[in-house]
Amino acid sequence: MESLDLFLFGLAIFIFSGWCFNTFIHLLSIFYAKWKLHKQHSETETKDLPGISILKPLVGIDPNLFENLESFFTMKYPSFELLFCIQDEMDASRMIVQSLINKYPAVDAKMFLGGKNVGINPKVNNIAIGYEAAKYDLILISDSGIKMSEDTLVDMATHMTQKVGLVHQMPYACPRRGLHSSFEKVYFGSQHAKMYLSADILRINCATGMSCLMRKAVLDEAGGMKEFGQYLAEDFFMAQAFIDRGWRVKMCSRLAQQNSGTYSITHLQQRLCRWMKLRNAMVPATIFWEPISLCFTLGLMNAWAVSYMLDLSPMSYLLVHTLLWFLLDYTLIKVLENGAVPFSKIDFLVCWCLNEFSYPFLILQSHWDPKIHWRGRNFKLKWGGVVEELYTKQTV
Structure with missing residues (x-):
């Protein structure tokens, strides 16, 4: 007892x-x-920031899709490109992307249709062609339901210091009705x-894959999109690839504002x-x-x-x-x-x-x-x- x-x-x-x-x-x-969270950045911090290639995988139309995509066209950042990846050539999101490209001709934006079969993950297959075409050393993978504030890229890039290989945003949600x-x-x-x-x-x-900034060279070293196409949680394994190679994974001070119109x-x-x-x-x-x-x-x-x-x-x-x-x-x-x-x-x-x-x-x-x-x-x-x-x- x-x-x-x-x-x-x-x-x-x-x-x-x-x-x-x-x-x-x-x-x-x-x-x-x-x-x-919510740190402010001075103008001096925006100087000499590296270019960023933003991959946007799109499937179908969401009620807030135009608003969400437009927030990427209006971001204040020295040098970036928008790479819209659409799996189905008949996808209706193609019209929204084209209308925004016409509205903001000064923004470097392109569409990639059809995707590429590199694994079982539909999202990875969708962005594979855009990933190969990216011209900058930093890659931002951002879901279609994310709405960005104009200083988010600056915040993420300033967190990408010498020993950091991946910067992600903590998921949150935009205010909506109900x-x-x-x-x-x-x-x-x-x-x-x-x-x-x-x-x-x-x-x-x-790390979350809904809004994640990464060094492309490290991803290529790990095997590129083909390596991560075998997983559904590709974000976890991408982050682990950085950790295994001695890089730090950090969260930035801006929240990932999920703004899907269907909720x-x-x-x-x-x-x-x-x-x-x-x-x-x-x-x-x-x-x-x-x-x-x-x-x-x-x-x-x-x-x-x-x-x-x-x-x-x-x-x-x-x-x-x-x-x-x-x-x-x-x-x-x-x-x-x-x-x-x-x-x-x-x-x-x-x-x-x-x-x-x-x-x-x-x-x-x-x-x-x-x-x-x-x-x-x-x-x-x-x-x-x-x-x-x-x-x-x-x-x-």
């Missing part, structure tokens, strides 16, 4: 230590975000933001579930650590631990823990907004609770169905992150 008590006491200390570490990371992320927009902001501004900020502090590979809570949760499946295959440790790092999971575990060690009420402790976590998340999203949150505190509470309660079920779903559905195609994910496409048999 004494050995059991000793084991339970040791387990309680271990859980409480994990809670203290998680809370420390939460606080550290807030202070780091306050120091890191509760589903608020839910998106709450997720990317709390749970997701904490993960990205802490990863940048601890130098853990957590909903269901759509976001499908994305989150797909990302979980990829994380589980690439970094199996997340299968264990992600569930226990959630607010209510960790709170329940620590409520037992504290009550066992100190004879406190578990329910009272759980309420205090939840309130503290809620306040820290609200503080973090205010830092990301650099001011007032663009929705009411009631909306934040509703979205925060919905996210915290639904996320464990998404984790279970990611294990229940290992297949990945992306861009109208189905893939089977293997350990290590390699995928193979699943083809549906056609009957006549």
Whole structure:
């Protein structure tokens, strides 16, 4: 009996230590975000910045596509080119790109049609021709749903110092209408933001491919687009290629403003579930650590631990823990907004609770169905992150 008590006491200390570490990371992320994000750049910093080739993979038309693409034409940067990559020659996005090229003739912009089959990843296949045609040593891969502020390129380029090989933006979301927009902001501004900020502090590979600036020479050394076409999470493996070669991966101070015109809570949760499946295959440790790092999971575990060690009420402790976590998340999203949150505190509470309660079920779903559905195609994910496409048999 004494050995059991000793084991339970040791387990309680271990859980409480994990809670203290998680809370420390939460606080550290807030202070780091306050120091890191929204920095202003002087005019002297823009001098002698290297040229950048921007690859824009496009598939179909989004309600906000024109607005998003136009933000790249109006960026203030000494020298850059826009390389629009369109897989299907009949894709309607071609008309939008051409209209913007006509509207901004002074901007160096080109279209590449048809793509090139270098692997199983549709995005990599789409940008392969544009990648080969890029004339600058720095490559920015940017998704069609990203809206850029005019100084974003300057910010990313100034972070590309001598020992840095890859600079990425932390995902966030533009303000849009409806509760589903608020839910998106709450997720990317709390749970997701904490993960990205802490990863940048601890130098853990957590780069995002939705807006990522890289040294082309290093990518070529790693095998170019053909090497990364075998993965769906090509961004993770690109970042790892830089890390393996001794380069640093850094997050810049401008947020990646996702501005898709098609958005909903269901759509976001499908994305989150797909990302979980990829994380589980690439970094199996997340299968264990992600569930226990959630607010209510960790709170329940620590409520037992504290009550066992100190004879406190578990329910009272759980309420205090939840309130503290809620306040820290609200503080973090205010830092990301650099001011007032663009929705009411009631909306934040509703979205925060919905996210915290639904996320464990998404984790279970990611294990229940290992297949990945992306861009109208189905893939089977293997350990290590390699995928193979699943083809549906056609009957006549």
